Amino acid sequence: MAVLRPSGDFDVSYRQDMALIRYPWHWVLILATILVAATAPLWGNAYVVTTINQIAYTVIAVQGLNILTGYTGQISLGQAAFMLVGGYASALLATYWGAPIWLSLPLAALITGLVGLIFGLPSLRVKGFYLAMATLAAQFIIPWLTRHTFKDYLGGSDGQISVPMPTLGPIVFDSAEKFLYLSLVALLITTVIAFNISRTRLGRAFVAIRDNDLAAELLGVNLLGYKLRAFFIAALFAGIAGALRAHSERSIGTELGYNLNESILFLGMLIIGGLGTNLGPFLGGVTVIILDDVALQFGQFVAALFPAYSSNVLTSFRPIFFGLVLMLFLIFEPRGLAYRWTLIKAAWRLRPFSR
């Protein structure tokens, strides 16, 4: 990711070359963000804390999608279904084994990863649009299976089961405030993993496949192997996100969403944030969640003005806002907010000669 580095900015030691965080002001920004998020129970109300939780698990899901779609170039319309798998896996492990969160979360992620591998198998034969269709099939088949198989365990036609509170030794994460620390730690870990994937052999192979799969194959990249790894990692992240969401909402199932619209929402976040950048999932996730909220508030405001149409207004503003913003981004800024951010940084550095 050594893009757009200013001239004269050299690495003078191996340590510096390998550093994940390069500049002191990056440390300041990151620590400040973590501090603000972690102290949310002190300065914010319950709503803020819940929203930060929501942002955390959404960003994790989008990070996974970013590895599959942004880096490897394989469109996935099934990320929400994989979240469902992760949520169910963690919930069942916690309910029937009493597994603590440090065990149930990674196990759930692993199970989801394996399910992701199954639906990644069509990438053996097809790519591009056809592969998107295979993931669309996952998006329909997985929720259907949770409703119609193992009804005693998965909730059957209720479409949901309740999820126990996560425990870690003596700590019980019984409130959104406590849960916040769990999601933030998970987010931190997945972020480090995602950053590292993007700058190692694995990430470079992914990018090679995205840019030209035939050329990548000629260079010795095992296409199927790496595509399956991308599917595995994407589903793994979705599993973590789904488990976190299930534990924070205390129930899991198709009644609570996890549908095609959510998968589209994740893809939209990726586009709005910036495809194939590490910053993208954060910018996109935060932007879309805030936008969704603005649409909701604005909808309530307009609904109060025109009571006769309140039900129409309340349901319609969110799809209109998201659809419109997504289309505008695709037309005017297809590289997303992350690219805009690098432009702003460059302009600031070159000041007063930025234009």
Next chain:
Amino acid sequence: MNWVLVPQQIATGILNGGIIALISLGVVLIFKSSEIFNFAHGHLLMLGAYVTWWFAGGNQDGTEVFNLPLIPAFLIAVLVAIVVGLLIERFALRPMTGQPLLSIVLMTLGLALFIEGVVSLVFGVQPSAVFPSPFSPSAVFRVPFPGAMGGFIILKKTLVLSFGAAMLASIAFALFFNFTKTGLAMRATSEDHELARSVGLNVPRIFGLSWAIAGVIATVGGILLAMLTGASLNLSTVVLVAFPAILLGGLDSFLGAIVGGITVGLVQALVQASSNIEVRNSAEIAPYVVLLIVLVIRPEGLFGQKRIERI
């Protein structure tokens, strides 16, 4: 398998398949001319159904602005569909020319959400079961058939009408594409945009035309479906059944769309004839199981062109 039900289900499946085929035709048309896979087709269909419903007297409570018979309302809906199709092509898809596949897919998905939002804003979220129809929903044909339950196959008149209309539209398309100059120009454009341009075809206008026609097909499909189920926001989800049909038939084949549509309709209906309740329940995902099988065995579909990649 519940064999008594099979003849009835085969008949229903073929008739349902006709509507799926009609929906698939619209998607294939756009794909053929501009290589865009239109995820918003279901929403165009819903829009067409709602516009017709609204002009045909909608609520039935005397507050409506227009109260036209079905045919004029249909014609107005067709006009609206043409305008919407042209607008979509001009303002949403033309800036996407030359963009990667993901951007185009997301553009149509964003469009779908946007249309859904606008429809629910303008026409309301309540499904309206009352849709003007030449037949009452319970009007049926009884065709004597020895093996069937009660000795009769029961065909809903609306369903037969839909199937007829779908087949008629398909034939009209085949004629249009094979025997008119515009149809020839559209086929040429689908082969190669640059070549088509170099022989003097106005490629953007052909894209616009294909979107307008797709809008019209979607409207016809929407009205036919709404006659069966009433107008509701759920109408758009029917296109999710059409996707497997399209891939089964082959993305760029009109004949494939029809064969695929009828096959998927048959599969859905036959699954429902099973005596096991869990198998019956799987009717909603059966098309996607078919889709996975197609993708693994023959990704280009039955009649699709196999794409050879050259560097």
